[in-house]
Amino acid sequence: MIHMGPPSPSRHALPPPRHRRTLSSTIIEESVAAAAALVQKWHPDDDAPASGSLFLHATETEHEEAQIFLRAAAALHRAMLFFASDVTHGGDGLVQAQALLQTAMRRLDLELQLLLDDMTQSDDIRAVVEAMMAAGYGKECISTFKSxxxxxxxxxxxxxxxxxxxxxxxxxxxxxxxxxxxxxxxxxxxxxxxxxxxxxxxxxxxxxxxxxxxxxxxxxxxxxxxxxxxxxxxxxxxxxxxxxxxxxxxxxxxxxxxxxxxxxxxxxxxxxxxxxxxxxxxxxxxxxxxxxxxxxxxxxxxQKEPSKATAAGGAVHPLTRYVMNYLVFLADYQEGLALLVNDDYEQEPSSSSSPSSSIILHRLVSVLLGKLEAKAGCYRELALSYLFLANNTQYVANKVAGSGKLRGILGDGWAEAQSAKARAHVGVYVRAAWGKVMAAISGAEPPEAVEQAVMEAVAMQEQWVAADEETAEALKAAATAVVVPKYRMFYRRHGAAVSLTPGDVTTMVAALFAGPVGQV
Structure with a gap:
């Protein structure tokens, strides 16, 4: 907003000339007089000027008048320069032209505010700005524009x-x-x-x-x-x-x-x-x-997760769920992650061409798998240790296989390799869980000793769990394939002396891992 002194009571009335008129001075004085009439019409202190704005919502005729006003402001500036150069006779004309120019600039400052509030007529904004800056009011113009x-x-x-x-x-x-x-x-x-x-x-x-x-x-x-x-x-x-x-x-x-x-x-x-x-x-x-x-x-x-904090029944550990779900989400940020951490993770020789995001995820999942190995060693029963590894390794494999981005980062064969490890863990689990039964049958122990071994093996596994239904079926199928054929041969030899039939053993194995499976 331009703050200037109040106009004189005469509102820019032209003083009578006090010097010999020349052609140039006559032209200048006439331009000042014309500008005075236009400035008076659009005086910024009037509550209700002829129109709300020189520029906004103007008709073609009104817009032409706005251009005339801009030219009038330029004429007043030229008049000031002309009168300022006439140190002998130009004093009164200079005062008058300066007062008119100040008033015209206050009008243009108001117009600039209106145009900036509306923002539909950028060409007019530029015209007003150029007029104010050309007249030496750039500071005021820029202040209004910026605010x-x-x-x-x-x-x-x-x-x-x-x-x-x-x-x-x-x-x-x-x-x-x-x-x-x-x-x-x-x-x-x-x-x-x-x-x-x-x-x-x-x-x-x-x-x-x-x-x-x-x-x-x-x-x-x-x-x-x-x-x-x-x-x-x-x-x-x-x-x-x-x-x-x-x-x-x-x-x-x-x-x-x-x-x-x-x-x-x-x-x-x-x-x-x-x-x-x-x-x-x-x-x-x-x-x-x-x-x-x-x-x-x-x-x-x-790494700091206590190794002794195991999961009951060999279930998928909460740490496994947390980390793998975390990595699934983290894989969505592959490109940004690579940019962020490229300098902090040294690439291994075998993966020198891999993006750092791949190395990071490999590293985190490797740390997880290492921690799971440590936790598995804390179980008392060897069979439960390998059941835990089978469950958790398969869960990791399933998470990777189920996430297109994570699978793409770790490699198409990575999940399959983990599933193969899980199957190997299942094999060890079966041999450990049913080892006494197999030993009793192979050692030609008394029928009651074999039956007792079967009952103890089943009882030991009753509270053990599987990672999911597919893993449960795999565990039962593996146990059935190992135990039932040998027990059937044993039953053929000692059927009259035992109460458990091969069908009973099959049913008992099938009943294992029937509890609730873990959540994703």
Missing amino acids: HRRAALTTELQPLLGLSPPYHLHKLTWEQLDGSIIPSWLAAATVAFNSLFAAEKDLCDAVFAGGNAAVGEAVFAAVANDQATSLLAVAEAAVARARRAPERLFRVLDVHDTLTEVLPGLLFVFGDSSEVAARAALVVAKVGEAARGTLGSLEAAI
């Missing part, structure tokens, strides 16, 4: 972000950040850096194209820099609040993916050497640091 466009950007961004500046993120819980602030930021940043700021830069470039290009760049920076750095600060603070908790990594990766997406546009609009570009680089670095730290925390947490 209006800053307010407009705030109005556009605030509903997207759901926050009003200043952003008191330190008062928000992680649940609030995770539930609403970060999702809103993801959308707001995408719209802002891909659309709003680019449009604002185009507007500044177009409006201030008539002058030095640096003017438009400076105006854009004044309008948009604070808004952009505030958006980046929200991301920076949210990532800092993640505190390397593994379950919060996905929000960190969401922020990284969004930053990666908008960074090219950000650099193009704000410039590689801008304050905003420097802040964006800092935030990206902090996001990377947070992601790497979180992955390190996850790996450490797996």
Whole structure:
């Protein structure tokens, strides 16, 4: 807003000439008189001018008058220069022309505000700006432009972000950040850096194209820099609040993916050497640091899991479920993950061409499998140890096979190899669980000793569980294939002396692993 002194009571009445009139002075005085009439008609202090605006919603005739007004303002500026050069006789004319020009500029400042509120007539905005700057009122013009466009950007961004500046993120819980602030930021940043700021830069470039290009760049920076750095600060603070908790990594990766997406546009609009570009680089670095730290925390947490904390009945361990579900989600961030951690994970010679995301996931799942081996060794019964390994290894294989992205990262044959290991564990489990029965039959022990061995083997396994129905069927089929044929031969020799028939043994094996299977 331009603040100028009140007009004189005579409202720019022309003083009588006090010097000998020349052709030039006559022309100038006539132009000032014509401008005075037009300025009077569109005086900014009038409550109800002839029309609400010189430019907005104007008819063709009214719009022509707006162009005349701009030319009149230019004429008043030329008159000032003319009278200023006449140090002997131009004093009164200079005062009059200056007063008129100030009033005309106040009118154009008002028009600029109206046009910036409407934003449908960008050519008129440029015309008003050029007229004000040409008349020496660039400072006032730029001040009005900046204040209006800053307010407009705030109005556009605030509903997207759901926050009003200043952003008191330190008062928000992680649940609030995770539930609403970060999702809103993801959308707001995408719209802002891909659309709003680019449009604002185009507007500044177009409006201030008539002058030095640096003017438009400076105006854009004044309008948009604070808004952009505030958006980046929200991301920076949210990532800092993640505190390397593994379950919060996905929000960190969401922020990284969004930053990666908008960074090219950000650099193009704000410039590689801008304050905003420097802040964006800092935030990206902090996001990377947070992601790497979180992955390190996850790996450490797996390694520190107490080996003696086993799962009852050889079931799938909660750690296995957590890590594998985590890796399934993590595989969705393959590209961003590779960018984030490429420098922190050394590639093994056998996988020198693999992306770092593959190495990371291989590493995490290898740490998990190693921990499962350690847990298996803590069971008292050898059979239960291998049942635990069979269940957990098959669960891992199923998770990989069921996730297209995770399967693609670890390799098509990886899940099949784990399934083969699970089948091998099943074989060892069967031999260990039914070893006494096989030994009793092969050792020609008394029939009652064989029956007792069968009952003990069944009783031992009654509370043991399978990872899923498919694994349960595989376990029972393997046991049936090993036990029943030999027991049938035993029964043929000692049928009169035993009460358990081969059919009974088959039924008893089939009844195992009938309890609830684990959840995904």
